[in-house]
Amino acid sequence: MQTHQAKRVAIIIEQVMQRRLTEVLKDAGVTGFTILPVLGGSGRSGEWSREGQVTRAGGMVQVVCVIKPERLDPLLEAAFKVVDRHIGVVTVSDCEVLRAERF
Amino acid sequence: MQTHQAKRVAIIIEQVMQRRLTEVLKDAGVTGFTILPVLGGSGRSGEWSREGQVTRAGGMVQVVCVIKPERLDPLLEAAFKVVDRHIGVVTVSDCEVLRAERF
Amino acid sequence: MQTHQAKRVAIIIEQVMQRRLTEVLKDAGVTGFTILPVLGGSGRSGEWSREGQVTRAGGMVQVVCVIKPERLDPLLEAAFKVVDRHIGVVTVSDCEVLRAERF
Amino acid sequence: MDQILSMAATNLLSPIILSFALGVAASLARSDLNIPEAVAKGMSIYLLFAIGFKGGVSVAAHGIDLTLGLSLLAGIVLSAALPLIAFGLLKVMSGLSRLDAAAVAAHYGSISIVTFVAATSVLQSSGISYEGYMVAVAAAMEAPAILSALWLISRGGANRRMDPELMREILLNGSIVLLVGSFLIGGITGQEGFDRISSFIEAPFQGVLCLFLLDMGLVAGRGLREGSGVLKPGVLTFGGIMPLVGSVVGLLAGLLLGLSTGGVALFMVLSASASYIAVPAAMRVALPEANPSIYLTLSLGVTFPFNLTLGIPLYIALASALTGG
């Protein structure tokens, strides 16, 4: 089937920053994204888990954007502004999409 | 370690269509898939979130299949039949797998 | 923006093996990972779903590690020791990361 | 009239309505207050189980009679017929496409079980009794409206798949099965079963309903915030008029069947209310091109609050007046 080159950006970020990140993405012209839950993890700031969580500070989410390759740079710059001072991971990978007219 | 070329197909689709999609995938010879939860997202049809959801219409899931490259086309054609009229995103990316005999 | 080559290893494994896997990963020098929930799936060992689960045996999770390419082999070898006798899928794909100093 | 107003006032200041209002307000003010999906589902399972069970126990006590069968039949007919009326009204009042109009119409033929539950709780606190099997009528009214709407579309020439799989999904959707199942369990175990679990299904009922309505308020408020742009004045007006039209049809049915005051009132409530569970899901499968913002916002954000606040006391007052109850 006919597929089209695209970039998949995945940003793991603290839940408290989610709305700020998606607002910035929208401002940068991103037309769609998906939020995936994260159960736990480990990094330089230690280990954490969502189990029985009683504080709203701890959780993380993963924001995934599939975009046209030419839109990558503005997106990364926008995202960077939000993640800069915060913990989290930003990865970019190549992919192909069906129905490219949707992006 | 010894790894093998494979394709990773990720389909974000409405939960109400999940069973229909996986049935079609099985018919197309897909031997395994994994369903990941989705918390929310945004696209041409607006923004949504799983929070406090009271209707069964709204949620989405992500169906991930890792397959041998030669199986990609039948899979995409099968998936397309289901997603065609529906909202959702289909991405394909290259990956490598351990234990290729399992696919 | 400046990005750096990295590898993204995704391991789908039974929840009961999660702690064993992450311990082994840490021993192999992995400095960070993220655990994603899995709702259900299908494979050679049949179909399963998290719905209304009453036993603790059934669930799976996905462990994702982003690492420098040169660390891939020790990681895979460590992971393999744990997944070897168990069901599950290990995929590796290329990606690029922002803020490479974090890995 | 005075009675209506006073009942409406009492109703508006009850904990359940105020909880709903709190949810709407929190959501409009963009507070991050939210109820986890699993907890919301858990509460809805509790409410369905409790209301079904109580209905069954009541039938066990009063016995099965012809009116039960006739009421079920009437419910099915109403559920199938109301979408036609709704569709007609929408064609006249709104500029909605055929597809969107049919999807909206389906919602108004079907029912909102929470509206039903809220109405039974107002009846109870007003000391008005009702036929226990009305909960079975509610279950019977969930699905037929969907078929009507799909028929409306296929009549319009569109080639709509109505695969048997979808049919099965509609008829065996979780809320119907739970409602009918717990109704049967209540009917079988009767008073003895009730005594064993009454402190579970009676005592916390009103409180759980409060928290559930808090969640409904949060969801409705979010829908209004995001969907308000979608609803043209004509559509909005429909959301307030259709419940009244439905309730009159329900009133006639209830009177014809010779139901008690409470039974007539509940028939009005069922006919006036719009689905937000079974129908939206079916529409996403069968009519994916119809815009969910329209039907969900209308059903959850307009008609549900309307019925909850003004509709229920109005219907009860009318039913009381006309049955001499």
Place this chain on the structure above:
Amino acid sequence: MDQILSMAATNLLSPIILSFALGVAASLARSDLNIPEAVAKGMSIYLLFAIGFKGGVSVAAHGIDLTLGLSLLAGIVLSAALPLIAFGLLKVMSGLSRLDAAAVAAHYGSISIVTFVAATSVLQSSGISYEGYMVAVAAAMEAPAILSALWLISRGGANRRMDPELMREILLNGSIVLLVGSFLIGGITGQEGFDRISSFIEAPFQGVLCLFLLDMGLVAGRGLREGSGVLKPGVLTFGGIMPLVGSVVGLLAGLLLGLSTGGVALFMVLSASASYIAVPAAMRVALPEANPSIYLTLSLGVTFPFNLTLGIPLYIALASALTGG
């Protein structure tokens, strides 16, 4: 015999059994009715906490005696011994591999706490009392069976890792810790503590049990639908015979210990029931090659319903007859 039949009939028509049946039926009919995982876990935490706490309170009232210690010991011995019997039976009756047979055997040595809870609720409604510490016996019987099964395998020559980490996981698994912990809390706070939270742990108990069994029914039905192909007739028969064998062993133990009628009945129930929480998880770690469809379907889909419907009344009747209770 009459008494057994009448108790079985009462039992079969109780809300909890009917809720289980509703779940199985919904699942076999492929309804999308489902209970969120978090809610199911929440209910199981509630049930474990309540049953443990009540047991502790009862021990605080009646005091600790030698029989308590002997019963715990007997429970441990039974849990360790029953897998050997089960393994022997499976070798004779079924064509299961050594590995699968050992894995299944482990489940039958261990216990199902929900079966235990259901039995206590039948005892209670029949006015038969039992030793409060039986809940501690239940906790003690969870783990030893796993060690027996692993020993069976290692005897067979296979090099099975029994790392200390696994040992710790088995002994400190959530349900054991919660059961023992709440038992201790109940024992420490006694009647005074009970009075403070009795309206939480007593009143809604039966109702929560209904919804939990609804979920068990949904899961069991799903297992039956998918796993039925896996179970050969020999294995299926085992799922009905082993509970009887286990119950007889439990009966002897209970009589030897000189327990009350209820205590003997519960010993039978514990011995007859098969684990579906602790053991499957341990098997996935220690014997990943054993087929989970076999042991889960057998435990949840065959033995659990068997005990719930026929087993419990039978065991209670036998215990009554033989203790003259």
Place this chain on the structure above:
Amino acid sequence: MDQILSMAATNLLSPIILSFALGVAASLARSDLNIPEAVAKGMSIYLLFAIGFKGGVSVAAHGIDLTLGLSLLAGIVLSAALPLIAFGLLKVMSGLSRLDAAAVAAHYGSISIVTFVAATSVLQSSGISYEGYMVAVAAAMEAPAILSALWLISRGGANRRMDPELMREILLNGSIVLLVGSFLIGGITGQEGFDRISSFIEAPFQGVLCLFLLDMGLVAGRGLREGSGVLKPGVLTFGGIMPLVGSVVGLLAGLLLGLSTGGVALFMVLSASASYIAVPAAMRVALPEANPSIYLTLSLGVTFPFNLTLGIPLYIALASALTGG
């Protein structure tokens, strides 16, 4: 003194404290016992709703007076002032950076609603009454401390954004909205509303609190296991001293306001307790460089257990002695 000790002993052996202890023990022993996040959130929603509602009902019964307004004002002032004291203490006692010290200080100005709830339940079982509006004071004390801490940082020269969005998030965070909202609902519906849902918000309250504290224990234990390395002796000591300092400030405020014995005790509890909901979330947004292990471990793992076990009986005893209650 005797009274304090005996009250402390009673308190330590109550089901809620023992449940907390069970959680800590299970977590330190690395048991896999855990409560799903959705269930924990559901319980916290229940507790907030119930405590707010009861407070409102009590105000409806006793009427609004000047002291209510003054108490709210005093709460706001205390919440804003306590971080300054805490910050000063930390500068002297600990080697924490300016940033970490400010983040910790914010927690101690704000409040822990579960500590408040536990204190009301001890008061209730001791037959000591308190002003119903103290729950509104609790809500008023959640946020000001955050602003104080950010002011401390900006004074230090750092350019800290205090965007209006963050301000809105802090003031409209879910727990404040739910607490204030249910307080208003209780106030509006009064005794009549209470009668309708009392079997939901009263009967199971203590039991839900037990399970919630079990979860808090699990989380606190996990924090202690992982965060214990982070807490230097100076910081640890602060976690035990600051509650005492806070409680004395709260005592003075309560006496000045002329509150009842229970009211004074609750003012002490609020001042002594440290936030674990609103403040950590705000800190992650506004001061991401501050180390969450420090403030969370201190608040949840040190100060919370301290208040729960020793603090509450001490504060109540002091309040009783000084108000002659």
